[in-house]
Amino acid sequence: MLKINRDNLxxxxxxxxxxIDFLMLGLLIINLAFIIWDSIYNFIAIQNALKESxxxxxxxxxxxxxxxxxxxVMFVTVFLTEFFVRWGYAIRANVYDRWYFYPFIHxxxxxxxxxxxxxxxxxxLRVISIMYRLHQYKIxxxxxxxxxxxxxxxxxAFMEELSDRIVAKVLSGVQHEIKLGSPLFEKIQxxxxxxxxxxxxxxxxxxxxxxxxEGYVPNRAALKGYLEDRVDHALKQNQELSRLKYLPVVGSTIQQTLENAVGDIVANVIQQILEDLASSSNHAFIEDIVNVFIRGPDKPDSTEARNEALIALIIEIIDAIKGQVKVKRWREQLP
Incomplete structure (x- = not known):
């Protein structure tokens, strides 16, 4: 039910x-109903049915x-009178830059x-324009x-289907161009x-x-214990290190000391790496990696495999976008 906001009005x-808009809207509805009825009445079968019933x-x-x-024509006279009155008001109020713009716009x-x-x-169309104007002013x-x-x-739904097909077609064309070695790949890089x-x-x-x-800090103690166990197990499997226990007097002590020392070193090194990654000090390391993978135009990439990998990555990203585009959002609104 269409409600009128009396406060805004x-x-x-x-x-x-x-x-005036409301009056014209009522006249237009009456006039359109009159036109539709007369068009129906124009059929001889309708006239004969009415004549009998x-x-x-x-x-x-x-x-x-x-x-x-x-x-x-009586309705048209009213409509034209209202049109020329509005045109005169538009000229007086300088609504448009030129006085003759009004009939072209309307x-x-x-x-x-x-x-x-x-x-x-x-x-x-005039009914729609009046409804839109009243809606625009929140009446x-x-x-x-x-x-x-x-x-x-x-x-x-129609616009989504249309735009999805266009976007999917464009993305497929981009993938084809990249596979053919189009300059698009070089431009992206x-x-x-x-x-x-x-x-x-x-x-x-x-x-x-x-x-x-999120992954390391809460599990730091458990990770340290796991690393020490793994290193200790690996050292016990080492034949060269196991021979140290055969040395007279100090053999077992040296073996145990080396095992503990190596275990602590490995665990501390890995922990330090993870702590560095968890802090802002990882930026330089990450920046070096990015610079290796993304070369400038003055440093052409000589590794064909790296180019192929990057092309495959871009194509997979486009495939993921196409998959998302194919999702029909309007169907989710159906009951």
């Missing part, structure tokens, strides 16, 4: 024009049907006033109506990725630090 500085109605309306243009008002055949149905809210939700749903090395380094550094903090 009263507080508006264009109350007179809005009242409702002869009084048929006899009363038939003269109106024969003079339909005369009655329609062309549908003039074309709909032509009392010829199907052109009459263009008056529905009415057309988004709260069932017909708007119905039409908007299928409009959004040199013009897009290379100038943003610092941004990529910062982002990867931050992500690595967050991952290390």
């Amino acid at each position: 009263k507080s508006s500085h264009q109350l007179t024009w809005f009242i 409702l002869p009084a109605l048929q006899a009363a309306y038939h003269p109106i049907h024969e003079n339909f243009i005369f009655y329609d 062309w549908y008002d003039l074309v709909g006033c032509i009392p010829i055949g199907s052109l009459r149905f263009l008056r529905i 009415i809210d057309i988004t709260d109506t069932g017909i708007y939700r119905f039409l908007n749903f299928y409009y959004e 040199h013009d897009i990725l290379y100038p943003r090395r610092e941004m990529l380094s910062d982002w990867i550094s931050q992500r690595v630090a967050e991952a290390a903090k």
Whole structure:
């Protein structure tokens, strides 16, 4: 149900024009209903059916049907009068840059006033323009109506289907160009990725630090114990180190001392690496890696395998985007 916001209507500085809009909207609805009914009545079968079932109605309306243009011109006269009044107001208020812009901008008002055949149905555009103007000034809210939700749903569904097909087609073309060795690949590498090395380094550094903090810091003690156990097991399997226990007097002591020392060293080194990754000090390390993978235009990449890997990566990213594009959001709104 369409509701009128009376507060906005009263507080508006264009109350007179809005009242005219409502009057014109009512006349347009009556006129369109009259046009539709007369178009239906134009069929001989309808006239004969009315003559048999409702002869009084048929006899009363038939003269109106024969003079339909005369009655329609009466509506057109009102519509044209309102059009010229608004045009005069637009000139006086300097609404447009030139005085003759108004009829071109509101062309549908003039074309709909032509009392010829199907052109009459263009008056529905005038209904839409009035509804839109009232909605724009928050006098009415057309988004709260069932017909708007119905039409908007299928409009959004149509636009999503259309745009998805276009985007998928464009992305497939990009993939084909990259596979053929198009300059697009070089532009992506040199013009897009290379100038943003610092941004990529910062982002990867931050992500690595967050991952290390979430995965390592809470499990530091357990990881240290696991590393010491693994190193101790590996040292006991080493034949050269196991021979030390055969040395007289100090053999077992030396073996145990080396095992403990190596275990502590390995565990401390790995822990230090993880702690560095979890802190801001990992930036230089990440930056070196990014610089190795993303070379500048003055340093051409001589490794074909690296180019192929990067091409495959870009194609997989585009495939992922295409997969997301194919998701039909409008279907999720269906009951």
